[in-house]
Amino acid sequence: MREGASIFNKNSLALLGILDETKSLYDEVFDIITEALTDSAKDLHSVLSGQARLSMACKTALNRYFTKSSIANIFSSEHYELFIDDKVLACARFFDIIRTKPLTLRYSIVSFESFIEEIHFLACMTLLCKRTKGSIDYIHSQVNRHIEQLIKSAREKYVIYSSIGESSIMHKAKAKTIWIYDRFSNLKCNRESHLIINTTLSTELIDRPVLIDIPVFFCDICQRYFIGRLTLEVFIEEYGRLLLRTQRIAEEYDLSDRARSFRAESELHCWGYNVVDGKMSQVDRRGLLVCLLEKQKMTKFGILRDIKNAIDIFQNRVGYEKALAKWRSDFEFVSRLDMPASQGLGNLCKRKQSGQRYCLLLWRFG
Numbered sequence: 144m145r146e147g148a149s150i151f152n153k154n155s156l157a158l159l160g161i162l163d164e165t166k167s168l169y170d171e172v173f174d175i176i177t178e179a180l181t182d183s184a185k186d187l188h189s190v191l192s193g194q195a196r197l198s199m200a201c202k203t204a205l206n207r208y209f210t211k212s213s214i215a216n217i218f219s220s221e222h223y224e225l226f227i228d229d230k231v232l233a234c235a236r237f238f239d240i241i242r243t244k245p246l247t248l249r250y251s252i253v254s255f256e257s258f259i260e261e262i263h264f265l266a267c268m269t270l271l272c273k274r275t276k277g278s279i280d281y282i283h284s285q286v287n288r289h290i291e292q293l294i295k296s297a298r299e300k301y302v303i304y305s306s307i308g309e310s311s312i313m314h315k316a317k318a319k320t321i322w323i324y325d326r327f328s329n330l331k332c333n334r335e336s337h338l339i340i341n342t343t344l345s346t347e348l349i350d351r352p353v354l355i356d357i358p359v360f361f362c363d364i365c366q367r368y369f370i371g372r373l374t375l376e377v378f379i380e381e382y383g384r385l386l387l388r389t390q391r392i393a394e395e396y397d398l399s400d401r402a403r404s405f406r407a408e409s410e411l412h413c414w415g416y417n418v419v420d421g422k423m424s425q426v427d428r429r430g431l432l433v434c435l436l437e438k439q440k441m442t443k444f445g446i447l448r449d450i451k452n453a454i455d456i457f458q459n460r461v462g463y464e465k466a467l468a469k470w471r472s473d474f475e476f477v478s479r480l481d482m483p484a485s486q487g488l489g490n491l492c493k494r495k496q497s498g499q500r501y502c503l504l505l506w507r508f509g
Contacts, residue, residue, distance in 0.1 A: 150287045150294075151263040153256070154377055158297040159217055159290075160341060160358035163371025167327045168208045169258045175200045176238050176252055202232050205265065213341065217293060218266040218286050231268045235261050300343075300356060319344065320413070321359065321389045322369045330369065330392070337364040344368055347386040349434045355382055384427065386434060388413050410441060411449035418469040428469070429476055436480070443477060450474045 156162035208214055209225040218225065238252045253261070267282045274282075321344065324330055332339060340363060343356040357378055360369040369392075379385060390413055414435055417423045423431070435441045454470050457463040 150290050151259055153259065153373065154381060155290065155294050156259065157358075157374045157377035157381075158294050160297075160374075161214060161217065162374045162377065163324070163327055164208070164214075165259065165262065166255065166371070166373055168204060168262075169255050170326055171204045171328065172201055172237060172258070173252055175204065198229065198232060201235075201237070202227055202229070205232070209266070209269070217290060218263075219270060220289055225266055225269050227265055227269060228272075231265060231272065234268060235265055237261060319368055319388065321375075321387055322367055322392050323372050323375060323389050324369055324392050325372050327360075327369075327371065332362040332365055332367070332369075337362050339363070339369075347438075348382060349384040349386050349431055351383070353382075355385065357385070384415065384431065386438065386440070387415070388440070389415070409449040409452065411435075411446055414440060416449075418466045418473075420465060425469070425472070428473055432473065432477055436477075443480065446477050447474060450477070 153162060156165055205227045209227060215225045236253065237258065263286070267279060267286055270286065271279055271282045327333060340361045342359060342361050344359045345354055345356050347354060355378075357370065358374065361367070362369070370389075375385075375389070390408055414431065415423075416428060416431055418428070432446060435446065436443060450470050450473060454467060454474070458467060
């Protein structure tokens with residue numbers, strides 16, 4: 144681990160709203176390295192030649208990243224423009240050259256976690272070059288204090304611990320679909336230079352009455368909200384499951400004008416319901432089902448329809464035995480819920496402390 148880089152990790156990048164942007168940079172550098180240094184490099188001369196091409200391409204990608212004010216301001220409150228020069232770039236460790244045989248060389252690219260540390264290191268080295276006083280340890284200390292303050296502010300900004308009533312949900316959090324992307328640079332909106340705004344979106348947690356803001360992008364042309372897959376995963380891991388209607392962006396790598404940009408999913412799946420092993424426990428699934436009914440995001444008929452459709456599609460396919468068992472169990476669970484067709488579960492189970500209402504329902508309906 145690079146000295147002083149522990150504060151700069153996936154969780155902090157998600158809170159600062161730059162995790163997926165940094166992941167896109169990593170993917171770009173990965174592609175550059177793969178193109179410049181191939182497994183067919185047999186001698187040191189060809190490897191060095193590849194490194195020369197690599198240095199120029201990497202510097203362009205890095206400076207496109209660092210010269211953004213949203214990135215530069217994370218490392219310094221003095222509004223320096225971070226420009227990576229050849230001297231600083233030469234200190235970076237994005238890959239290792241390994242001699243496997245006397246005349247054979249190959250490269251090994253660093254992990255994303257190590258790449259994040261290199262980004263922190265490059266920023267500190269660039270700031271050191273801009274100042275006439277101070278050591279690298281002093282710069283690390285200054286940068287980390289600044290990042291810690293930003294993280295503290297982000298936590299206070301994103302999480303609002305308050306009891307949530309029907310009227311307290313912000314308008315922008317209602318009935319919005321959040322489109323999930325893997326690589327921001329390949330978004331159709333980004334490729335076509337639409338006006339994309341960094342903003343936040345308010346939503347609830349499923350398991351307790353907490354309102355939370357999450358960092359998102361908003362396309363002013365398409366009127367769509369976007370969030371990176373990694374950022375969403377970090378927020379779920381950090382705070383719990385979010386009551387969000389999401390859809391994955393399909394065919395984002397297809398540059399054809401006729402290509403469809405968005406793929407339809409079942410309504411239940413859009414709200415996060417998942418029977419894949421390791422994704423959701425039975426308590427999580429049924430907690431979500433109860434929440435969707437209670438908040439009137441879906442009707443009982445709609446939930447049963449989507450589960451029944453999944454059973455019909457996969458019941459004769461090999462390898463779906465566990466999924467089918469979960470679907471049938473959840474179908475029976477929802478079927479047993481005794482409630483008026485036009486209402487949620489507000490009269491059946493009042494919201495109490497975190498988790499209590501789910502345990503009650505699981506005890507009653509198995």
